Amino acid sequence: MTGQPTLSGAAQGTSLEEPAVAELLALSGRALPLLREWVASDPGCGVARALLMLATGDHLDDTTLKEQLAIAHRDARGVGEWQASLVYGVFLHTHRQYRLTADHLVGHFARWPADETAGLMLGAFSSCGDDAYRARGDALVERQCALAGPDSWPWVGWLASTRAEQGEVREAHALAERALALYPRSGVAAHALAHAEHELGAGPASTDFLDQWLAGDPQAVQSRHLSWHAALQSIACGDFPDARRRADRALARTDVGMRAATNWRLLLVGQAPAGRSDPEQVRELLAAPGGMAEVFHTFSLALALAVEAATDDLHTLARRAATDVRPDYRDVLAPVIQALAEVTAGRPRAAVDLLNGLGEKAERIGGVRVEREIIQDTLARALVDAGEHDRAAALLRHRTTTRAHHAYEDLLLTPTASTAPAP
Numbered sequence: 001m002t003g004q005p006t007l008s009g010a011a012q013g014t015s016l017e018e019p020a021v022a023e024l025l026a027l028s029g030r031a032l033p034l035l036r037e038w039v040a041s042d043p044g045c046g047v048a049r050a051l052l053m054l055a056t057g058d059h060l061d062d063t064t065l066k067e068q069l070a071i072a073h074r075d076a077r078g079v080g081e082w083q084a085s086l087v088y089g090v091f092l093h094t095h096r097q098y099r100l101t102a103d104h105l106v107g108h109f110a111r112w113p114a115d116e117t118a119g120l121m122l123g124a125f126s127s128c129g130d131d132a133y134r135a136r137g138d139a140l141v142e143r144q145c146a147l148a149g150p151d152s153w154p155w156v157g158w159l160a161s162t163r164a165e166q167g168e169v170r171e172a173h174a175l176a177e178r179a180l181a182l183y184p185r186s187g188v189a190a191h192a193l194a195h196a197e198h199e200l201g202a203g204p205a206s207t208d209f210l211d212q213w214l215a216g217d218p219q220a221v222q223s224r225h226l227s228w229h230a231a232l233q234s235i236a237c238g239d240f241p242d243a244r245r246r247a248d249r250a251l252a253r254t255d256v257g258m259r260a261a262t263n264w265r266l267l268l269v270g271q272a273p274a275g276r277s278d279p280e281q282v283r284e285l286l287a288a289p290g291g292m293a294e295v296f297h298t299f300s301l302a303l304a305l306a307v308e309a310a311t312d313d314l315h316t317l318a319r320r321a322a323t324d325v326r327p328d329y330r331d332v333l334a335p336v337i338q339a340l341a342e343v344t345a346g347r348p349r350a351a352v353d354l355l356n357g358l359g360e361k362a363e364r365i366g367g368v369r370v371e372r373e374i375i376q377d378t379l380a381r382a383l384v385d386a387g388e389h390d391r392a393a394a395l396l397r398h399r400t401t402t403r404a405h406h407a408y409e410d411l412l413l414t415p416t417a418s419t420a421p422a423p
Contacts, residue, residue, distance in 0.1 A: 028221070069087065105122070105140070141159055187222050
């Protein structure tokens with residue numbers, strides 16, 4: 001890692017400091033035990049306590065989280081300004097104050113350029129749900145990576161992720177490979193590579209890499225998500241039994257979004273789905289506080305309903321989104337959900353009209369490129385089923401001509417591949 005202020009403020013950090021931070025930066029399954037051991041051995045280190053909260057905050061009640069971060073900030077202020085600034089950023093991030101976190105990080109990096117530990121909170125920029133903030137975050141990553149230099153595997157990995165989301169696939173691939181050469185256990189780089197290889201249709205080469213990488217750390221933070229990426233590569237190759245096996249083996253009952261995204265892709269090309277979600281669970285998630293707090297989360301739940309051909313539920317959800325005061329819900333999410341309802345009801349022409357009208361606005365559904373692509377899949381399937389094969393082929397031409405493996409896209413363009421998805 002590049003030079004940065006000492007976390008504990010001592011002349012030399014504890015023996016656990018560097019490995020704990022490195023494992024956290026790598027999104028390793030080894031990070032949490034090391035963080036807990038670090039806090040136990042140095043309870044007065046505010047940064048150690050804050051990083052433990054960053055790693056575990058989603059599983060803590062609000063009172064406990066605030067108490068622990070108050071202690072961390074008090075201890076950090078007694079050591080130095082960098083420590084206090086870092087802990088304050090963690091406080092904002094763990095409380096989902098993403099705009100405030102992003103604004104704070106801009107100032108933090110101005111004072112402490114290329115600070116790798118603060119880079120753990122870079123997701124705040126995209127979590128704002130604002131294109132201006134996302135662009136601001138992309139520019140910040142590019143600048144900080146240049147300042148850190150080509151040997152900083154965390155910053156090279158974060159730049160790889162940025163380039164993948166920007167569609168600069170080959171640069172993303174090269175950057176991810178560079179980061180992995182520097183630090184083979186970098187989870188950020190492995191994830192960026194999976195995104196790039198999805199766009200390239202790498203197929204078995206990608207699944208082989210992911211299998212080997214995950215075998216080295218089965219408890220990695222992203223283990224289920226990377227297994228999902230491997231399932232998508234199997235779908236790309238047309239190996240649907242393998243895709244189902246991977247999804248059923250890796251995805252938990254709570255992974256409703258990834259499970260739905262896998263199954264809807266399978267259904268669109270006339271294939272049997274993997275293990276499914278419980279429709280009642282999906283309804284409960286939608287009705288719970290925060291069930292429609294984020295656009296992409298709501299879209300994922302709608303996909304789960306589509307897999308179950310729950311047309312009436314989809315109509316109800318579409319009407320609810322259409323009356324939402326938030327433009328992304330009203331103008332983007334509502335027509336997408338309505339289109340899913342039309343597909344499940346066997347009315348592809350209506351789905352085409354709804355999705356065609358979105359154009360580039362579909363990006364406002366949230367998520368990342370790999371996840372949003374399923375909207376294009378749905379439109380392609382609806383076009384074919386409505387008898388407009390040429391328009392569907394044009395829609396997917398950039399995929400069928402650039403991906404090494406595209407059996408999935410070929411099936412999307414096959415008129416006899418599927419009928420309306422049904423349970």
